[in-house]
Amino acid sequence: MTILDGKKTSNDIKDEIAAEVAAMKERGEKVPHLAAVLVGNDGASLTYVGSKVKACERIGFESTLLHLSEDTTEGQLLAKITDLNMNDNIDGYIVQLPLPKHIDEQKVLLAVDPDKDVDGFHPVNFGKMAQDMPVFIPATPFGIMELLKRYNVPTEGKNCVVIGRSHIVGRPMSILMSQKGNPGNSTVTLAHSRTKDLEKFTREADIIITALGVPEFLKADMVKDGVTIIDVGITRVADSSRPRGYRIAGDVDYDEVSAKAGFITPVPGGVGPMTIAMLLKNTLLARKRNREA
Amino acid sequence: MTILDGKKTSNDIKDEIAAEVAAMKERGEKVPHLAAVLVGNDGASLTYVGSKVKACERIGFESTLLHLSEDTTEGQLLAKITDLNMNDNIDGYIVQLPLPKHIDEQKVLLAVDPDKDVDGFHPVNFGKMAQDMPVFIPATPFGIMELLKRYNVPTEGKNCVVIGRSHIVGRPMSILMSQKGNPGNSTVTLAHSRTKDLEKFTREADIIITALGVPEFLKADMVKDGVTIIDVGITRVADSSRPRGYRIAGDVDYDEVSAKAGFITPVPGGVGPMTIAMLLKNTLLARKRNREA
Numbered sequence: 001m002t003i004l005d006g007k008k009t010s011n012d013i014k015d016e017i018a019a020e021v022a023a024m025k026e027r028g029e030k031v032p033h034l035a036a037v038l039v040g041n042d043g044a045s046l047t048y049v050g051s052k053v054k055a056c057e058r059i060g061f062e063s064t065l066l067h068l069s070e071d072t073t074e075g076q077l078l079a080k081i082t083d084l085n086m087n088d089n090i091d092g093y094i095v096q097l098p099l100p101k102h103i104d105e106q107k108v109l110l111a112v113d114p115d116k117d118v119d120g121f122h123p124v125n126f127g128k129m130a131q132d133m134p135v136f137i138p139a140t141p142f143g144i145m146e147l148l149k150r151y152n153v154p155t156e157g158k159n160c161v162v163i164g165r166s167h168i169v170g171r172p173m174s175i176l177m178s179q180k181g182n183p184g185n186s187t188v189t190l191a192h193s194r195t196k197d198l199e200k201f202t203r204e205a206d207i208i209i210t211a212l213g214v215p216e217f218l219k220a221d222m223v224k225d226g227v228t229i230i231d232v233g234i235t236r237v238a239d240s241s242r243p244r245g246y247r248i249a250g251d252v253d254y255d256e257v258s259a260k261a262g263f264i265t266p267v268p269g270g271v272g273p274m275t276i277a278m279l280l281k282n283t284l285l286a287r288k289r290n291r292e293a
Numbered sequence: 294m295t296i297l298d299g300k301k302t303s304n305d306i307k308d309e310i311a312a313e314v315a316a317m318k319e320r321g322e323k324v325p326h327l328a329a330v331l332v333g334n335d336g337a338s339l340t341y342v343g344s345k346v347k348a349c350e351r352i353g354f355e356s357t358l359l360h361l362s363e364d365t366t367e368g369q370l371l372a373k374i375t376d377l378n379m380n381d382n383i384d385g386y387i388v389q390l391p392l393p394k395h396i397d398e399q400k401v402l403l404a405v406d407p408d409k410d411v412d413g414f415h416p417v418n419f420g421k422m423a424q425d426m427p428v429f430i431p432a433t434p435f436g437i438m439e440l441l442k443r444y445n446v447p448t449e450g451k452n453c454v455v456i457g458r459s460h461i462v463g464r465p466m467s468i469l470m471s472q473k474g475n476p477g478n479s480t481v482t483l484a485h486s487r488t489k490d491l492e493k494f495t496r497e498a499d500i501i502i503t504a505l506g507v508p509e510f511l512k513a514d515m516v517k518d519g520v521t522i523i524d525v526g527i528t529r530v531a532d533s534s535r536p537r538g539y540r541i542a543g544d545v546d547y548d549e550v551s552a553k554a555g556f557i558t559p560v561p562g563g564v565g566p567m568t569i570a571m572l573l574k575n576t577l578l579a580r581k582r583n584r585e586a
Binding site: 106124126131132133156157165174179187190194195196 | 399415416417418419420421422423424425426449450458460464467468471472478479480481482483484485487488489494
């Protein structure tokens with residue numbers, strides 16, 4: 001059994017990007033600049049945005065955090081988005097979700113310049129991805145593809161079951177895994193809340209990518225020997241033995257399932273760390289495209 | 294066994310649209326206007342475009358055919374596209390594919406104003422569809438969804454196998470069938486040229502949507518009793534007993550498979566006629582949106 005070590009791999013990727021940035025600096029070029037927009041004071045969002053800014057510093061990117069108050073109006077936010085679109089110094093930016101309820105999230109995401117949409121959430125970028133055009137791939141799916149690639153996990157002709165049909169993980173993963181390419185060329189089944197007899201599908205799967213957010217629902221008797229497991233679930237589970245009173249659980253019962261798996265991502269330290277690394281990678285790509293344009 | 298009669302259903306839809314157009318006229322409103330761009334003299338393309346224009350006439354739409362010569366340059370075509378985008382009188386238009394080899398098809402499709410893209414081929418429309426936003430759905434997938442809807446074919450929680458991963462049929466069908474909604478909410482497996490042991494998937498399927506273009510490859514022993522069959526394949530097969538020397542064959546061995554099926558589309562007269570009807574429906578939607586804008 002091989003652990004798909006997202007922590008190590010994401011550090012490798014960050015080192016590679018840092019080396020490229022250092023070379024850019026030496027050549028006197030502008031380095032990539034990532035901005036993040038955060039509205040309000042949601043605890044988890046503050047943590048996420050904070051670690052993105054920190055990652056930028058570590059690898060030599062410029063970064064800007066636009067922290068707006070909870071009562072920012074939709075119009076004010078859209079004006080900031082326009083500023084970011086017009087600002088040539090910023091190569092890419094993200095709008096941290098969720099936004100406060102009084103703001104139309106869809107309207108805001110549609111306002112992001114697709115060429116700066118390093119999260120890959122704009123529909124034109126989603127459509128280009130689905131139509132096999134070169135584009136920013138959403139960070140989490142991009143991270144999973146990169147893990148499969150770097151560990152040479154066989155995917156061609158494999159039976160891949162994706163669990164969860166969200167716009168940011170399940171849906172794009174189902175597309176990427178069934179596209180031509182390596183990784184890719186899998187026969188993909190997309191399962192979701194309305195799927196009947198999920199075990200029937202998981203037991204036949206060579207690869208299971210689960211993004212359901214139900215802690216440890218995937219048990220050993222639901223998978224076959226040698227299966228590849230990608231666990232995107234991250235849920236806090238109460239645990240009085242831990243200093244914080246909780247632990248982070250994936251969708252997979254790791255102890256049970258890892259005994260049968262060929263490849264498996266741990267939680268934490270699997271898919272999670274890859275997401276930030278791929279956001280940085282997209283920002284680097286944005287900078288390179290701007291340089292060539 | 295119920296035949297999903299695309300010919301009858303498409304005529305119903307055209308009648309419904311014609312009634313709406315007549316009411317528009319009575320109210321003194323502008324009627325929908327569909328334009329078609331055809332470059333060169335490909336026989337099949339001439340036939341397709343011709344029947345689209347004829348269908349417009351029948352239901353009271355205005356129509357314009359822009360027939361450009363085979364040696365039209367990419368720049369000239371793009372200039373025509375700009376004209377169509379700017380022309381307020383035209384609600385929607387299509388660029389008949391394939392284009393001559395010296396023209397970059399992707400570049401042309403990206404130039405189409407998404408609000409006039411009644412074929413639903415522009416990536417921003419594809420992305421919106423995949424992200425569950427209201428949008429023009431590509432005509433063939435839209436037609437299949439409409440057939441399933443009008444015949445009340447059960448889809449929720451059903452095991453649906455889509456064969457073929459093309460941008461215009463297989464990929465969008467796999468998305469639409471797995472989205473929330475009715476029809477929809479199926480567990481969808483997308484199979485393609487790299488799929489191993491296709492029969493294993495088709496034998497378990499409640500619904501099979503095939504768009505492979507391999508005449509009559511789907512046999513009775515590959516499906517289960519009561520299956521719903523949507524056959525998108527259209528291939529000419531040599532047949533000396535026919536006046537034209539060929540017949541049109543679907544992907545399905547109709548005689549064998551229809552004996553086991555619960556619902557089935559014939560070829561011809563199934564999915565084919567629905568495609569033009571839904572193109573007209575999209576053009577009507579475009580007109581209504583323009584009126585409201």
